[in-house]
Amino acid sequence: DVKVTQSSRYLVKRTGEKVFLECVQDMDHENMFWYRQDPGLGLRLIYFSYDVKMKEKGDIPEGYSVSREKKERFSLILESASTNQTSMYLCASGGAVTSGNEQFFGPGTRLTVL
Amino acid sequence: GQNIDQPTEMTATEGAIVQINCTYQTSGFNGLFWYQQHAGEAPTFLSYNVLDGLEEKGRFSSFLSRSKGYSYLLLKELQMKDSASYLCALADDKIIFGKGTRLHILP
Numbered sequence: 001d002v003k004v005t006q007s008s009r010y011l012v013k014r015t016g017e018k019v020f021l022e023c024v025q026d027m028d029h030e031n032m033f034w035y036r037q038d039p040g041l042g043l044r045l046i047y048f049s050y051d052v053k054m055k056e057k058g059d060i061p062e063g064y065s066v067s068r069e070k071k072e073r074f075s076l077i078l079e080s081a082s083t084n085q086t087s088m089y090l091c092a093s094g095g096a097v098t099s100g101n102e103q104f105f106g107p108g109t110r111l112t113v114l
Numbered sequence: 115g116q117n118i119d120q121p122t123e124m125t126a127t128e129g130a131i132v133q134i135n136c137t138y139q140t141s142g143f144n145g146l147f148w149y150q151q152h153a154g155e156a157p158t159f160l161s162y163n164v165l166d167g168l169e170e171k172g173r174f175s176s177f178l179s180r181s182k183g184y185s186y187l188l189l190k191e192l193q194m195k196d197s198a199s200y201l202c203a204l205a206d207d208k209i210i211f212g213k214g215t216r217l218h219i220l221p
Contacts, residue, residue, distance in 0.1 A: 042213035105156035
């Protein structure tokens with residue numbers, strides 16, 4: 001059974017804190033993605049990675065960074081959390097997008113920044 | 115860039131048929147995905163269209179017309195469990211999602 005796991009389902013942090021969101025996949029996928037999902041705005045791509053140590057900016061990378069030291073793990077980092085980063089964060093992994101490979105999503109982390 | 119438009123909400127009756135439309139403006143893409151997302155859950159894959167035409171998969175079918183910049187998801191014999199959001203997404207080197215259509219099914 002394919003699986004994408006995220007380190008926390010719910011997280012509460014304070015403004016200015018450094019936040020790490022971890023994502024692990026067990027499908028040997030090369031591609032991994034971080035999205036945030038907000039009411040009325042849908043799923044928006046923050047960063048993605050096609051290979052170890054490789055990263056590409058998505059549509060809304062400001063205020064975020066990522067790390068991919070191992071193929072199975074993709075971390076999203078909020079260097080200094082702000083209240084406008086309160087959101088649902090979804091990680092996904094998959095094969096080559098250009099070949100129509102589906103993305104498998106993790107259960108999501110609901111982050112609240114106070 | 116890619117501009118993807120879907121209706122925000124739709125309502126249909128159990129047992130009926132519903133068509134969820136997706137229009138887009140883009141200079142090019144590899145294919146178009148449809149995902150289903152139940153409230154509080156992660157999106158799950160429904161279909162992928164590369165060529166123009168209809169792809170049928172059980173009660174769900176997806177259609178693509180590249181020349182018209184248009185796709186739709188057709189759900190037949192609606193069941194209460196089909197109440198969910200349906201996300202249209204374009205694929206090039208990454209996947210860009212529309213805002214989704216929330217479908218309500220009435221008994």
